Amino acid sequence: MSFEPKILSFFCHWCCYAAADSAGVARYQYPPNNRVIRVMCTGRIDPRFVVEAFYVGADGVLVGG
């Protein structure tokens, strides 16, 4: 079995989250490895979140603004 990474994503409500939504509506295909956390703004994200994500076992962290 190939390695399926667990990726934690923080998406801005107004940008990437909406982009993800419209990608879904337009039926674009993209990998299902993402766990998305919506934040109201990318500026809300703190190094603490990133460290915590890796601590709880994420293989990668993506921030989408």
Added chain:
Amino acid sequence: MAEVSRRILELVGLKVERFRIDWASAAEAPLFVKIVTDFTETIKKLGPLGEPEGLDMETIKLRLAAARQLTAKSRFRAAYGNLARELKKAGDYSPEGISRRVEEKLVPLIKKELLEAEVKALLGKGPVSIETLLQKTGATQEDIVPILEALSKRGQVEKQGEVWQPKAKE
């Protein structure tokens, strides 16, 4: 934020490629798909946490626990906030400018606090030799000795022959 996160990961010993920040507006679904696909590919190539880094899970947990403590510490929070204020005042948001300031103001603090937390965690489990400490923390001799000395000055640890151990409370 991104630069500080990267520095912490670097000092923890993880690949900085595991963290990415990128932009796609609400109208750029294709770009968003590209970013997510690219990033997933990168992580897939890297492999599970610890594998390309050559670290076992126990060491990673130890170091990330230290990083967690660090990011919650008021000293770190204050330094981080001050840095943000300084950046705003200087109006220099170039990656180089940010990187240089982070290197100057934050990296020494991060390094010290991380190492101290790791040493404390290791010593909390019982006596350890300096070799084990060096191996588990990935630090250099010059970095670790001042920390051990500071801790022993505060009466939290003591040296017994070749091993360091937590000092028993009287």
